Every structure is written in C-alpha cells, then in structure tokens.
Amino acid sequence: xxxxxxxxxxxxxxxxxxxxxxxxxxxxxxxxxxxxxxxxxxxxxxxxxxxxxxxxxxxxxxxxxxxxxxxxxxxxxxxxxxxxxxxxxxxxxxxxxxxxxxxxxxxxxxxxxxxxxxxxxxxxxxxxxxxxxxxxxxxxxxxxxxxxxxxxxxxxxxxxxxxxxxxxxxxxxxxxxxxxxxxxxxxxxxxxxxxxxxxxxxxxxxxxxxxxxxxxxxxxxxxxxxxxxxxxxxxxxxxxxxxxxxxxx
Numbered sequence: 001x002x003x004x005x006x007x008x009x010x011x012x013x014x015x016x017x018x019x020x021x022x023x024x025x026x027x028x029x030x031x032x033x034x035x036x037x038x039x040x041x042x043x044x045x046x047x048x049x050x051x052x053x054x055x056x057x058x059x060x061x062x063x064x065x066x067x068x069x070x071x072x073x074x075x076x077x078x079x080x081x082x083x084x085x086x087x088x089x090x091x092x093x094x095x096x097x098x099x100x101x102x103x104x105x106x107x108x109x110x111x112x113x114x115x116x117x118x119x120x121x122x123x124x125x126x127x128x129x130x131x132x133x134x135x136x137x138x139x140x141x142x143x144x145x146x147x148x149x150x151x152x153x154x155x156x157x158x159x160x161x162x163x164x165x166x167x168x169x170x171x172x173x174x175x176x177x178x179x180x181x182x183x184x185x186x187x188x189x190x191x192x193x194x195x196x197x198x199x200x201x202x203x204x205x206x207x208x209x210x211x212x213x214x215x216x217x218x219x220x221x222x223x224x225x226x227x228x229x230x231x232x233x234x235x236x237x238x239x240x241x242x243x244x245x246x247x248x249x
Contacts, residue, residue: 004029006040008079009064013071015138018108020058021075023065029083032060034115035091035205035237039084039213040067052084054207054236056111068110084213088236091115094169094200099125101167104174105182106132106153111173111205111236113142120145127163131155155189164193171237173205184245203237 004026013019029038039052059066069075093100093115100119102112109128119126126146130137132153139148151157164170170190174182183204190202208220208231215230222231223244229235 003082003084006065006081006083008075008077008081010077011075014068014141017071017136017138018068018110019071019073019075021067021069023067023081023083024063025065025083027063029065029085030060030063032057032065032086033090034118035089037085037087037111037236039087039210041082042079052210052213054087054210055083056114058110058113059117060114068113087210087213087232089234091171091203091237092200092239093119097122097124097168099127099166099168101127101129101163101170103129103131103170103172103186104134104137105155105172105186107134107173107175108137109134109173111207112171116146117143127167129157129163131157155185161193164190169201169203171203171205173207176207179204179206179208180245183240183243187240187245197241199241200239202240204240204243205237206231206235 006023006025008021009024010022011019037054037056040055041052055067057065058068102109104112109130116126120143127149128139128146129149129151131151135150149157149163172183172186187202190197206222210220210232211217213232215233220231221228222235222238224238224242225244226242
C-alpha cells in the first residue's frame, strides 16, 4: 500500500453542511469499490502521516474520485492531497438482492452514499434511514429514486417493522468512537423486531483511527468471534453476527 498524490479539480457546495470535491487520482486507486475507503492528508509541510483522515468516496467515474467533506474544511482547486489506499473490503452485497436499507444514526450518511446509484441502476430498491442528528443532513442532491425516512435518536420511525422486514440487507453507520455502544443498540432493536438475524444481513461500519492502514499498528482492531480483526484490512463493514458487542461478547 503506497501513498499517492491526488489533484483537486473542482470544489462545490451541495448543502448547508457539506461540499463535494472532485479529485484526479492515481490509476491504481480506480479499482475502489463501495465500502472501501482512503486515508487522506493535505500537502502540508511537516504534517505527520498519523494525522490522516478516513475518507469514504461517494463516486468514482472516469478516473475522477468524488468525496464529500464538511463545509468548514477548506479546499481549493489545484491543491494536492495525498491518498493511501485501498482501505478495507467492499460492502458484501448479496448476489441476489431486491432491497437494501442504509441507516445513519447520529452521524451524516457519507460512508453509505457510494453504492446508492449503482444499486438503483441495478433495479435494487434502496432506503436511506436518518436517525437522531442524522436528520439534519440535507438530502436534496441524492437521487430522486432513493426512499428517505427520518426517525429519532431512540430508533423510532414510521412503519418500523415493515421497513426492517422488507430489507434483504442492512448497513449502519454510527458516530466515530462509539461504534460498540451504538451498534449494540441497533442490534438489540433488530433482534426485538425481527425473529431471525441471519449471517450477511446486518452490517456495522467501523471507523476507528487508522494510523498505518496496513493492519500493523493494532489501533483499528475490532473484536469478533473470529479474533481481533483490523478494520483497515477486513472492514470497515463487519457482519454484526460476528462482532462482540457489549453483552453479546
């Protein structure tokens, strides 16, 4: 895994909170798939590598990578960034898929956005469920075919049982640093509302610090029933039937 430069071609504001940045990237990064991420740092003298941020791209087309970043971060066309990747494995979508539920709880849904257009193009029904503070995320730039549902921080939303029963697979993103507790809440709720939580159904996206991105530093390990696994290699999305979550450990 090597660090490579990326050139900012365009910056545009998409809502009151976020901007999208188009990057020209090295050819070896063009194999990135939905669910994989990159470690990014600006071309700033003296900045240490461990300060790199985990970025989930939202689109990749014809060698141009698009990322979505908070509006309070400053980027300019012509600026050089340094990207390390590819981080992790793609989302593990089933071969036969009719419907997918994407859940953002108390965090913007950026980590879940890249697969939306390809799934819809493949005639898969996609629902984006925004819970808690995630409801503040403005979805006006997302595809019209995407169903969007708002709920509260207590994991309540309209037609909850129907939504859960309808989904063939579910992917959940929660605030960085609180994945264990937040995903344990989600697991309990799904367990109460659905009789069976099979392998390959409910995934949590883990975003721990990733200083090295190569599984060598132990910083991003996730405790699973198969041992401690590095999120930068085996994640960031983990099947929650395998993860040791609080009282399930």
